[in-house]
Amino acid sequence: SQQGEEDPQALSIQEGENATMNCSYKTSINNLQWYRQNSGRGLVHLILIRSNEREKHSGRLRVTLDTSKKSSSLLITASRAADTASYFCATDAVVTGGGNKLTFGTGTQLKVEL
């Protein structure tokens, strides 16, 4: 079952504008991760925020986490056409037998127009 719901489902902005995507989840987490997927291809890890962190930055990315509301947001500043992709949040649970289990949200399709 899907853990997270993301909104908006789709977002269209102009180059140079900021894009904000929101993710809500249902259960306790170890950490929350954001991934990007270009059309029909593999996913690329963007950023990981631990459950005891509230905000994290990486280049043009800013992620917030509110565990009391079970929600996270991803902000991309000064967007570029190359940022056009689908963005997924994923909650992370450690597996007893090893590895970690990612449960992905529904995703936001971002289109950045020139």
Add this chain to the structure above:
Amino acid sequence: DTEVTQTPKHLVMGMTNKKSLKCEQHMGHRAMYWYKQKAKKPPELMFVYSYEKLSINESVPSRFSPECPNSSLLNLHLHALQPEDSALYLCASSQDIEGWTSDHNEQFFGPGTRLTVL
């Protein structure tokens, strides 16, 4: 080398065929994963291997059979699939070292195999 490779890129098979998907990584990761992704949907976890042992099977039908011959390779054997199994199959890997913090739970994904079942 921070790459996960998958072969083939595309696969078309009939419902009576047997085929295999292959995944390889040389990052020294000890956890490997298979995901299934339908169009416009998020990836869904199928299997997790840790140190070459199956640690999660997400109630996947037996027509999908995973295999981890060594720490660098992961296979997915397919037999008697249904048209609804058509999807993008993604392989991923991650570090899996006891005692490490959750900062090392990033998963590296391959480009996927686009499977069509006729």
